[in-house]
Amino acid sequence: MNNQFEFSPCPLCNSFEFDLRYTAQDLIAQTPGIYSVVRCSACGLSRTQPRPLESCISNFYPSNYGPYAKRKLVVDEKKYRSNSSTWILVLKEVLKGMRRSLGVHPQNTLPIVKTSPVKLLDYGCASGGYLNNLDRAKYQLIGVDFSADALDDAKKLGLTVFCEPVAFSHFEPGSFDIITAWMVLEHLYDPIGTLRKLRHWLAEDGFIMISVPDASALQRKIFRGLSYDNHVPNHLIHFDTKSIKRLMNVAGFKVVEVRWQPNSRSLLLSVRNVLDACHLGRVSKTYVNIMDTRLGSLAAYFLGFVLALIRQSARIEIIAKKS
Numbered sequence: 477m478n479n480q481f482e483f484s485p486c487p488l489c490n491s492f493e494f495d496l497r498y499t500a501q502d503l504i505a506q507t508p509g510i511y512s513v514v515r516c517s518a519c520g521l522s523r524t525q526p527r528p529l530e531s532c533i534s535n536f537y538p539s540n541y542g543p544y545a546k547r548k549l550v551v552d553e554k555k556y557r558s559n560s561s562t563w564i565l566v567l568k569e570v571l572k573g574m575r576r577s578l579g580v581h582p583q584n585t586l587p588i589v590k591t592s593p594v595k596l597l598d599y600g601c602a603s604g605g606y607l608n609n610l611d612r613a614k615y616q617l618i619g620v621d622f623s624a625d626a627l628d629d630a631k632k633l634g635l636t637v638f639c640e641p642v643a644f645s646h647f648e649p650g651s652f653d654i655i656t657a658w659m660v661l662e663h664l665y666d667p668i669g670t671l672r673k674l675r676h677w678l679a680e681d682g683f684i685m686i687s688v689p690d691a692s693a694l695q696r697k698i699f700r701g702l703s704y705d706n707h708v709p710n711h712l713i714h715f716d717t718k719s720i721k722r723l724m725n726v727a728g729f730k731v732v733e734v735r736w737q738p739n740s741r742s743l744l745l746s747v748r749n750v751l752d753a754c755h756l757g758r759v760s761k762t763y764v765n766i767m768d769t770r771l772g773s774l775a776a777y778f779l780g781f782v783l784a785l786i787r788q789s790a791r792i793e794i795i796a797k798k799s
């Protein structure tokens with residue numbers, strides 16, 4: 477692997493001026509190197525410096541990279557949903573009721589569109605895990621991704637998918653009622669260019685819905701280089717609510733809603749990073765095992781709900797329309 481790196485301007489305002497926030501390493505794929513997370517002096521958007529050249533970024537996405545592989549995650553909130561003992565079911569209903577009454581939406585809840593079927597494009601669909609959970613009678617589903625290997629898995633699920641960068645030629649302007657991009661923009665070299673392309677594909681009254689890590693969350697400020705969501709060098713950009721809104725505006729969108737995902741993953745995995753960094757291997761292993769139990773998964777679910785309520789889950793969703 478012969479990787480080359482570059483110092484890049486701010487993807488939002490093109491300024492080269494920055495202030496250092498902290499340094500970080502690749503704690504996920506464990507590739508060597510120390511990176512800086514810097515804040516643009518002109519507009520406040522944070523980015524990773526230096527960043528790998530676009531020509532070698534694929535070296536940082538191993539075949540077992542999370543969204544591409546169906547590997548087991550350390551904190552599996554699906555376990556909570558599949559749990560069927562009576563008291564768990566009662567607690568589930570109580571939590572659901574609390575969530576509804578307090579206006580916290582389940583993760584990736586789509587806006588309501590009155591066309592039938594709803595034409596939906598998932599940009600950055602990876603192996604199709606998200607699309608495969610949607611109702612195919614209600615939605616006409618299309619996926620786009622950069623990874624041909626991941627798209628092969630999506631095709632096995634019977635999904636219609638296209639590989640970037642050639643996907644552009646497949647769609648007419650205004651083809652989609654909803655476009656989603658889950659945890660994608662922070663990986664892109666030209667997020668504004670990509671958003672403009674998605675805008676071109678979106679119907680005039682359609683919705684775009686994206687999610688990104690929230691770099692302004694308190695846990696990011698506490699854990700700094702050990703925060704799970706740093707994910708350097710794969711995360712080239714570190715958005716907060718202000719900068720993502722501004723980026724969407726520049727690309728021709730008007731943000732209609734910001735949601736904090738009911739998600740405790742970032743916090744729980746950051747704690748694991750701290751334990752590992754302190755060489756507390758046995759404590760870390762015990763911690764992971766506890767989080768992997770039914771009770772641990774339930775606690776993780778409840779914590780995610782509380783974090784969303786106080787806007788500190790470190791994962792945000794943006795719903796926007798064409799401006």
Ligand SMILES: [Zn+2]
Pocket residue numbers: 486487488489490491516517518519520521
């Ligand atoms: Zn800037």
